Amino acid sequence: MTVQFDRIALIGIGLIGSSIAHDIKRLGLAKEVVIATRSADTLKRAEELQLGDRYTTSSAEAVKDADLVIVSVPVGASESVAKEIAGSLKPGAIVTDVGSTKASVIAQMQPHMPPHVHFIPGHPLAGTEKSGPDAGFPGLFEGRWCIFTPIAGTDEAALKRLRQFWEALGSKVDEMDPEHHDKVLAIVSHLPHIIAYNIVGTADDLEAVTESEVIKYSASGFRDFTRLAASDPTMWRDVCLHNKDAILEMLARFSEDLAYLQRAIRWGEGDKIFDLFTRTRSIRRSIIQAGQDVDAPDFGRPHPLEKNA
Amino acid sequence: MTVQFDRIALIGIGLIGSSIAHDIKRLGLAKEVVIATRSADTLKRAEELQLGDRYTTSSAEAVKDADLVIVSVPVGASESVAKEIAGSLKPGAIVTDVGSTKASVIAQMQPHMPPHVHFIPGHPLAGTEKSGPDAGFPGLFEGRWCIFTPIAGTDEAALKRLRQFWEALGSKVDEMDPEHHDKVLAIVSHLPHIIAYNIVGTADDLEAVTESEVIKYSASGFRDFTRLAASDPTMWRDVCLHNKDAILEMLARFSEDLAYLQRAIRWGEGDKIFDLFTRTRSIRRSIIQAGQDVDAPDFGRPHPLEKNA
Incomplete structure (x- = not known):
């Protein structure tokens, strides 16, 4: 595939960060991937898994000369990461995140972002119940939604580049206001x-x-x-x-x-109960029709002798 | 396999009843299977699916000369079924059910059971979100629990025969008091x-x-x-x-x-939230260790590029 960024910095290397790392490597989207995480143990594990090209416990160090910075940390850590990296960001860099809440992440990060970078909040709706760098895998974002909640006046070209990145990972991109x-x-x-x-x-x-x-x-x-x-x-x-x-x-x-x-x-009051229980069934059908889940009974968990098992 | 009963009557032919029918046929557990359901349409469908040997809309008709009667109806219909079949049950017949509640089923059925039959309430913990005769499949009960809630003084030989039936279907049988x-x-x-x-x-x-x-x-x-x-x-x-x-x-x-x-x-209060969220994680692990669920992330739903997909 095409190189999209010279250097990508991944801040945080849990399930989401490591899945992004797998995909960047698999698809050849960057010349260099720098991985930063605060825990020395986690960083060591990321290196053992060969998730990137360089490894550091300093977020500030990691973002130097990076064209794309992806912050994948628990949303409560967004402000401290923003403060750490703010002074080291390259002019023109795109800074994004993957947090599950958007208004709060914007409130935490935006005030620290220097005017010469493009801060574009994002949220890939993907994941599993597993966590940590070992939990990531290539293809996690394939066919899944990624929602951007761009701030008014965001540079269209930067937005387009970030969209192309997520689309390369197989995601469908939506835009929404953060609230x-x-x-x-x-x-x-x-x-x-x-x-x-x-x-x-x-x-x-x-x-x-x-x-x-x-x-x-x-x-x-x-x-x-x-x-x-x-x-x-x-x-x-x-x-x-x-x-x-x-x-x-x-x-x-x-x-x-x-x-x-x-x-x-x-x-x-059996009728009230029956009415609710009937209404909810149709929602399940809509989810299956929309391709958001499998139609196999029991989520397709193995049943020993079933025809389709 | 061995024929366990000359004639089995299945009262109700939804997901559970039809799955039992599939297994009886597959395993050759009965010489004859009689299927009864109140709805003529459902009965017709059961016949199209060749789930039994004889078909009737009369429960009383179905249980005549049956050695084993399995009632698989919504628990609210237990009393009316008990009333319908009571006068036609063969002396020595085993009558069981598959209802998800047991004290209520016993209260509904037991008073109508003639003294010459063995009424043994049961509950196979198996099923899917699908319903109706088309939803049944062979092997549904394989590796799953079936709980008996026998009434005091139940004939041990009858209990043993019913246990052997469910074990032939692959179930593990437990006993418990109904409450x-x-x-x-x-x-x-x-x-x-x-x-x-x-x-x-x-x-x-x-x-x-x-x-x-x-x-x-x-x-x-x-x-x-x-x-x-x-x-x-x-x-x-x-x-x-x-x-x-x-x-x-x-x-x-x-x-x-x-x-x-x-x-x-x-x-x-982040600490309180964190404590609960940590405690629940270990229960999931215990369920996987106990073989009650799959360890694959996301219930093993397909992820396009995953190694194990």
């Missing part, structure tokens, strides 16, 4: 994770049912929640703290709806 | 389904985020819930109405825990 992004993600991603963490916690605390029973019989529904509840705790703590308003709004609605359903169960 | 079963299932199955239905309903009702946005970006977490929320509405309405006490207890705990988490988010 709307944060609301959309609150319902499609943040609330599901919080609810999943919460139900797994509730199950863990029961006295009447043992943890070994929960584990043994988890295939009856519970295990579907445990995947999300196994996601990186630091990343998700930061999401909760940095998209607070939208998350609290969604939580309030969810709890209100749950109280309605709980009341229907208590009073034996 | 404990209902508590265990309330947390591992009923609460997860109710929460999944609820969150999908909440998302469907939003004004600030369109349904098409929810669908488009669902891969960020939301879609994991939609599988459960696509389950059979009639079956799940009945579960809600027939395991009310245990479900309300679990819902109360869940809501209490969610209020605690919500408060931590509102007040920016």
Whole structure:
């Protein structure tokens, strides 16, 4: 493929950073990749995995002469990274991030960005429940959305270059304003994770049912929640703290709806229950039709003798 | 394999009933299988799929001379089925069910069972989000638990025969008292389904985020819930109405825990959030170690370029 940037600096090398690294190498998108992370152990592991060309624990060092800087850290660390790199950024460099919340990242980074760089906030909607540099793999972004939330007056040429980069990784790029992004993600991603963490916690605390029973019989529904509840705790703590308003709004609605359903169960109002349970089924069908999930039963988990297994 | 019963009657031929039918045929466990369902259309479909040897819309007709009767209907229909079949059951017949709630099924069926039959309540913990006779497949029960909740004084020989039947289908059989079963299932199955239905309903009702946005970006977490929320509405309405006490207890705990988490988010208490998110991760690991789920990221959904894809 075509070299798109002479030097790319990756700040943070977890699941997302390392997946980007795999793809840059696979597709030959840069002449040189510099990797920075604060933890010496993580940096060593990135080097063992040969994810880049140079390695440093200094973000400031890493961004020197980089044409593209991709910040892939928990959103709560955005401001400290912005402060560290600000003085070393090359004029004309594109600085982007991959954070799951956008208004907060902009508030943390934008004030520190020198006028001679192009800061374009971004969010690839991709990932798994695994974390760390070993969790990354080539192709993670293939067919997935990447949402930019550009600041007014952003240079069109820079925007186009960054779009071409994500498109080279196989992503489809969307643009949105940061507040709307944060609301959309609150319902499609943040609330599901919080609810999943919460139900797994509730199950863990029961006295009447043992943890070994929960584990043994988890295939009856519970295990579907445990995947999300196994996601990186630091990343998700930061999401909760940095998209607070939208998350609290969604939580309030969810709890209100749950109280309605709980009341229907208590009073034996079968019709209300049936109506909700019917409505939700059609949403699943729409998701499958939109190609956002597989139609195989049970997410296509192996069933020993099934025809399609 | 060995013929275990001369005649098996299957009352109800949805996902579970039809999967049992597939396995009986595949394994040669009966000389004759009689299928009964109230809906003429469903019965016709069962016949087209060649799931049995004889077909009738009369449960009473179906159970005549049957050595094993398996009732696979929504739990709310248990009493009417028990009434219908009671007068036609053969002396010495084993009558079992597959219902997701056990105390209620026993209360509905037991009073109608003649003394000359062996009524053994059962619950195979298996299924997918699909429903109806087309949803069944051979091997559904392979490696899955089947829980018996036998009534005091149940004939040991009958219990053993039923156990052998489920073991022939590949299941591991457990015994439990019905009240404990209902508590265990309330947390591992009923609460997860109710929460999944609820969150999908909440998302469907939003004004600030369109349904098409929810669908488009669902891969960020939301879609994991939609599988459960696509389950059979009639079956799940009945579960809600027939395991009310245990479900309300679990819902109360869940809501209490969610209020605690919500408060931590509102007040920016990162440590509390981090602690919960860390604890839940280890439960996921235990479920994978116990062989109750796959270790592949994202439930093993296909990622285009991944090494193991």
